[in-house]
Amino acid sequence: MPMHKQIQASCIAASGSMTRAVRAQRALLAAGIRAEVVALSPEDTRQGCAFGVEYPCTEERRARIALRNARVPISQYLQKERDVP
């Protein structure tokens, strides 16, 4: 039986280092936004390995404000689609 897959969009703030990613996660959690530290692939960043923080795209606006207020440097904002079984 074929498995039905759902496509879900996820938003990621690429922060570069793990330290900044954890800092970004703390800033988002403090703002009440669910957030996970994720590893970014070299294709995502074109710089090799990097880390970022993933949050629901529905929180995109609030997330950007929270990260800006916390002065977490973000190199780029990404939107990725991923399969949800």
Place this chain on the structure above:
Amino acid sequence: MIYLDNAATSFPKPRPVREAVLRAMRDCGGNPGRGAHRLSLAAARCVYDCREAVSELLGLGAPERIVFTTNTTHALNIAIKGLLHRGDHVLISELEHNAVRRPLCRLTEAGGVSFDVFPVAGRSTEEILAALSERCLPHTRAVICTHASNICSLTLPLAAIGSFCRAHGLLFLVDAAQSAGHLPIDMKSMQIDALAAPGHKGLLGISGCGILALGEGILPETLTEGGSGVHSMSARMPDEPPERYEAGTLPVPAIASLRAGIDFLRERGLDTVRAKEEELFCSLRDRLSSLPDVTLYAPEAVGAVLLFNRKGVAPAAVARELDNCGICVRAGLHCAPLAHAALGTPEGGAVRISLGPLNTVRDADALWRALK
């Protein structure tokens, strides 16, 4: 066994510190910043928590500018060799440890950097500032000094020296090997540009982790290059701290222990810990000063470290005899020949008693009984 060598490394470690090491090995076994699986992330959280705790303790307000090094010496080497350039002149205090003196001598031998020593012992803050001013040259770039001596309890007026440095456009680098965990430090108000400290002394962590705290805009050249977990395509280290200076794998259990040590001190209160050490210091100093064959060095400076000699007995022999009584102290020059010269100890140095937060009146009494 009575341990009075806390200036070398603190012992015993508080129970929460020992438990933190075990917890880190059990729950945070991944490599922080290398991948994003659950154990790597757990290790990264543990490391970040410690950066936050250290940043708060030092009044820095920037966890990402807390760099974990192997030890204080490593941190000082990064700061000294990474910030000074050919032609620079530096002022250091007469109380400096070889961790400051030797990297500077290396730079001097390699050419291009020179340094002068300013006096501290027996001088007021105004006199110290005047000594700095007299030695300041047009090409002076930095003042490097210890916060607290490692052979006696003399301290340097960091806030006043920081103001002097700011007014003269100098970098201010501080060796807090003996003060972190013993004395209050506020990098912002003291205008410190870079501060090096150990995790395993006053902060009560295990050995293997030192601290380099960098002020805003301070970005030394790197001393060590290698894997950082990020920007792997680049042949250079990342631009931003802390990863810029943390090539290779971090000692997560040591970092976890450092965090637990800071928490332990916070719960007890730095002031309370300090007051207890000073009480023991005064009790020992007053009793030792009553012995006619004992010479105390800088006894007026009250703190955690007391230096003495017995007339006609080599310091090493005194330490050996105390060891036979189950009391651990350290004799010799304590890697600080400049400081010993400043205090006027003989060629063989002196005997150092150094107290920690877990020492008790009973320990001081036992030392007194062994010496009297």
